[in-house]
Amino acid sequence: MSLTDDYLAAAADRGPKASAILAAAAPELDATTYFGRCLSRPVFLEADVYRQLAADLDLLHSALTRLPERVFGGDLAEFARTVGMAETQVQAICRGRGPAPSRMGRADMYRDAQGFHLLEMNMGSTVGGVDNTVLNAAMLQHPFIAEFVDANGLTYRDTMTEVARTILTEAKVPSGVRPVMAIADFPDSYPELERILHKSAAMLAPLGIDALPCPVDALEYRDERIWLGDRQIDVVFRLFMIEDVLKPGAVELLEPVLQAAERGHVAIFTPLDAELYGSKGALALLSDEAYRDRYPADELAALDRILPWTRMVRSGPVTVDGERIDLEQYALANREELVLKPTALHGGDGVLLGWQTEPDVWAAKLSEAMDNPWVLQRRIRPVPEVFPTDDGTEEWLLSWGAILVSDGLGGFLVRGSQQLDGDVVNMSTGATATCCFHQP
Incomplete structure (x- = not known):
């Protein structure tokens, strides 16, 4: 039996009501990624599954x-143009690139009977969910869950600690120095996030970073x-996204930080090239058979396991399961x-699920995208x-967000939807999430 089977059997036999777990956790989740709500249990990963996933994502x-x-x-500029960046974005990326690609990111995945498969890879400091371990801690306050975790030798990585370590490493902060970091978003979106950002800033304080949220x-x-009022800023934590660069006046707004x-004179975490x-x-590009000779065998094996068939929408033939066929057909x-x-959009914006779309609408959208x-x-x-x-069980479709940090896999944001035939699973549009414990 799996860890999940063991947990469900124990919960059915002697576990608390689901509502009791939710009621105990909810007070800890205000002003967090979880928006005050969560699922009725954690999720679990066995050691071999966790180890394979960590290796594949690396x-x-x-x-x-x-x-x-x-x-x-x-x-880099040609790469940016090829993946669909506008020229304004290309120039900002080339100016704001880092000395090396950031390790910070979040791989959003579904899991089927064969394993994990990538939906999208969110790279850079704009990924959400780094405060996810508030729910691990809240779940462990319940004796039943704490006993199950302890009995099975389970653990979790404190994502915020790992993110702090990644910031200090990639921003090249000297050992023993406590940096002042501005958590900066665009003025139009900052007010919506302000409460969450102040809570996250408070979580970074004991980890050696003075964080100051601001537009x-x-x-x-x-x-x-770079100054925020009378405070000298060592690191700008970038919350603004690459699509923000296309807003009127955006380049001028970013000019001081880019200069x-x-x-x-300042480190950006993460540099804009992370968005690429x-x-x-x-x-x-990774999925295209035309470039398979560019990768070593271990990378190819990982791509074959984790990456579904993906192609740019271009007129003409593509390779599908080894055969050449017209993409539109x-x-x-x-x-x-x-x-x-x-x-290059985020949060599920613009995503069209073919099985939920009428044929004529699909054809029209495909023509527009070509x-x-x-x-x-x-x-x-x-x-x-x-x-x-409280009176049985229910099924949820899970989107697993595996958070990448400087030394590997740094925790999970696992979101759920009850649209079991597939959906865009997003916390801001009503998804409910949980935390993960794994075998070390």
Whole structure:
């Protein structure tokens, strides 16, 4: 039996009511990623599954971040254009690039009977859910869960601690120095996140970072430093996304930070080039058989396990299961097995699920996307997981968010939906989430 089977059997035999677990956890979840709600139990991973996933995601990161050198001869700008970035974004990325690709990210996945399969790779400091371990701690306050975790030797990684370590490492903060970090978002989205950002800033304080949330237009560049009021800023934690660069006046708004970073007067965590590796267009390049000779055997094996068939929406033939076929004809004939996604938007914006779309609408959207920054991806059919209720059980479809940090896998944000045929699983649009414990 799996850990999940063991837990469900024990919960049915002697466990508390699901509502008691939810009531105990909810007070700890205000002003967090969880929006005050959670599922009725944790999820669990056995050691061999955890180990394989960690190895595969490490190899996936390696393959993604070497695409510019392996496919474009080191030309970052050409890579950016190929994956669908507008010229304004290309210039911002080239100016705001880091000395090396960041390790910070979150791989969003479904899990079927064969294992984990990637939906998208979110790279950089804009990934949500790094406060997820507040729920691990809240769940462990319940004796039944604490006893099960202890009896099975389970553990979890404190994501916020790992993120702090990643910031200090990648921003090259000298040992023993306590940096001042501005957590900066665009002015239009900052008010919505402000409460959560202040709570996250408080969590970073005991980890050696003085974090100050602010809108990016509150930052000034003078005397060869970035300032927030009278505080000198050592690190700008970037919450604004690559699509924000296209907003009117955005480039001018970011100019002080970009200038300071170019001159070495501030570190950006994470640099804007991180957004490139999180583009769905980058996944399409990894999935394309035309470039398989660019990767070593271990990376290819990981890609074959974890990455579903993904292609840029381009007119002409593509390879599907070893055969060449016209992409538009294939997409029209296989609508119920495909998803249409914009390459550089976040949070499920613009995603079209073929099996939930009428044929004429699908055809029209496909025509609009043709030769534009969109990808097609093969549908994954996840196996739902069972969760206790007060009077029985219910099934939830889970999206597993595995958070990447400087030294590997740094925790999980696991979100659930009861749309079991597939859905865009997003906390801001009503999803409910849980935490993960794993065998070490």
